[in-house]
Amino acid sequence: MKHHDADKITEIFRMEQNNLFRLACYKIGDTDRAADLVQDLFIKVLNNPDRDDIKDLKSYLYQSLLNACVSIFRSAHNATFVPLDNNIIDDDYNNDDFMQEYNTITATLQQIPAEQRDVIMLHTIGNKSFAEIAEIVGTPVATVKSRFRYGIEKIRKTLNNNKL
């Protein structure tokens, strides 16, 4: 059992908040809701009386975030999401650039199965290594690598076909 005091949780959140936020944005397509989701997650972990039972806090955060994103989809399947046009701190890109990128990436990732998509998103958007992803999704590293490979291969073939 590990002892996760509030300062340690805060420190981990400081390190991971932007990765968590980016991932939530790309999962649910709404920056405001994504920000709220990350904030709620922080409070939920702090208030969790069983937090010392958590084996790996970082993985737990990502697991919880992915679950929360799924819950949002399940509970609000009729909701209309506000487009991604707010709250982007943007030095080098204007909002059109981000929207274009968001649309391109999500459209591309829609072509592959959800479990492959999650692995790829955790890697490219969440900046997680395959070992970290294995902890988060609860599968062996070899499975994570296979999912990554099959996902990339499918996208590669589609892009090549589109070129022809």
Added chain:
Amino acid sequence: MTCEEFRNRIAEMFDFEHIGNDLWKHISECDNCRNYYAECCTVVNFITPKAKLEIPHFTFEKPCSKRRISRPMRYLSYAALAIIAALFAGVAVRYYDLSNTAQAATQAFGNASLAMSEVKNFSATIMVRTRPQDNFNFIDIDAPFVEHTLAVTHSGDHCLWCISKGNHHVVCDGMAQYQWQDDVAKAYISPYDENIIGIFNVLVNIGQLMDYEMTMAKQSGNHYDIARSDSLLTLTVRSVQKESPNPILKQHNYLTQFDNEREYVFDIPTNRLLQMRYCIIDDGKKQIVLESRFIDYNHDTAMAQTIKIPTTQHEWIDLRSDIEVQPDRLTMLQHETPTEAATRILTSIFGQNTSTASEALILYDTDQLADTWKGYKLIGAKETIHSEGYAGVYVVLEVISPHNQHNTIVIALRNDNPLRIWRIDGGI
């Protein structure tokens, strides 16, 4: 390793933590798998967001927290406690250990410097995060690895070397430097002493790099770790940002903004360098930007001398003697600022009238350039960036594409030519 095995393990090439040496070895020998890897890199790059997206508001306030000392005061208390604890718990012993490690590093780099100065021939495969179309002086931490092969021969007072990446080659025969691309008609001959290969100039003179590390170890501003096996000595150097004017990293100012870690592996019996790896530490994550593979000293013949320069297959332009420019125009060109020069050059390319910038575009196929940038409009220059290790300057410009998209482009200009006029260097 077979091609099938490589494809099954392709994901490992994208792991942040560990990439197997056998995978790199395979793509260094197999064109098909190298192309496959390049395609996968393109896919990963395509689906990786580039736009900055940071959480807009986040509070670290703890719900129902007890009344407590303010955070700055707590940190001060912790700092005071830490200082007292360190004083009474043997910081002196720790310092003594660090000093010893730095001494061992000084000795290892000194030995390597001596050993490398005695090496006549060596070749190396070096992976650099860069873009295939750029010159040999560019590291981009977001780019995939590109393989470079380097062969060096010291012959009397001369150093002969050749470097290749893909179809792009530069050979120095001890008197001049020859630069060509297999599928491009124009090729160039540059003076012997002009630095056209940037970071690889440091690697050609690798003994000097060891000298630098030895000097740094003496000054001991870095943190050193040493690991030994029966035949290998691994030295890891960690430098905090801006404290290391490392000859390779200082080629790009932006790289010196990061903490970095440099790993050198030496062969204990000969003191020769067997491997080196440069990492940038960004937000606590290590990102390898340059890594050597197969530094090979076992050449009976000088590999650099065996490279044939295809003198009959290209239109060779000799840059050792410069073009003629009318005196009035020369005065005007010599007095231009980099921003003015960049604006004039891009205006001429975008306006399909490259003759007004022909002196600056001597290295380029101007028709192709005009064709590539057809329909673009220049808005203006945004800034000029000087990079310590680069002889030229970078000018950042804003343009509008034919599809009305705003883009930022960077061009490198340098004026260290006999005419002292600004010329485009490398890609746009």
